[in-house]
Amino acid sequence: MVSAPLAVADAGPGDKERLRLWIRMLRTTRIVEAELRERLKREFDSTLPRFDVMSALYREREGMLMSDLSRFLLVSNGNVTGIIDRLVADGYVTRTKREGDKRTSVVRLTPAGMGAFKKMAAAHESWIAELLGGVDTFEVHRLSEMLHAFRSNWEGEH
């Protein structure tokens, strides 16, 4: 789902260029994402959202609240509920009610979840290395810093 700048009214110089940049960024991430999704499905019978959740839980060994997860992953609460439901059903994750605050529950990776994640993470990293292999190492740094600056700037304002 991505096209290119169109012949519509233009308000400022550089607007068209920014639009072009945005479209290219979107297209690039979609191409890479599609490839990752397909490989995760084929080789691990998993999905990108599951991978992202497991990745967050892997770094927070002590567990996270549902709201921590949705905030960190930039997705809605309701969304996380469904993904965790399925991970629990697969035995990769546990939900533990807390003494003290009965509204919340702590979500943690099980040993099986850890094992499954480690295998996927290794493959994932090598896939990215392969898929972005065409980008020069120097450029990788540069691009990375630019995106980091953009995001810091964004988050500073929101």
Add this chain to the structure above:
Amino acid sequence: MVSAPLAVADAGPGDKERLRLWIRMLRTTRIVEAELRERLKREFDSTLPRFDVMSALYREREGMLMSDLSRFLLVSNGNVTGIIDRLVADGYVTRTKREGDKRTSVVRLTPAGMGAFKKMAAAHESWIAELLGGVDTFEVHRLSEMLHAFRSNWEGEH
């Protein structure tokens, strides 16, 4: 849905950097996409997928086949069917059976669809100008060229 490089086995130098770049790219596009989605919903009661489809049809005034659309937008056939169904129900798009090949139908924007799209496209371009306004004009060019090169390279191999 995005995290950061993790402490897992590393195969080559630069792998971690490429992983970091990927994560940042994903996070950036998601932040911008979420903002666009929200604004399209709020101001035009529409969605990004609908916008993308209308955008493709706007540039192809004579219409497109369903398969053209799904190829161009990088989404599955079945997906396009549903989106077009809803656009037809809203009177923004028509499906015309073709003499000669009864399997295919040509999808076109109606005058109402054109009008609605032009309004959205103008707003969309200004939103992008605003959201990516923090990126220096020189950098915009540079980044855009890099992504273009990446994609050409990718498509050359696939």
Add this chain to the structure above:
DNA sequence: CCTATATATTTCAAGCCTAAAATATCTGGG
């Protein structure tokens, strides 16, 4: 103590998305 408001989570309806199966039609050899 009680209640209004805030917080954490789940549920819900609707739309998006994919891969695979089902339909329908077309085309080229026999």
Add this chain to the structure above:
DNA sequence: CCCAGATATTTTAGGCTTGAAATATATAGG
């Protein structure tokens, strides 16, 4: 002409996604 394989599209099952409503619990002010 016939039919096997190719092509175009829709349907289906299952998962992802959101925003809003529903539940449940917590907390602070009166």
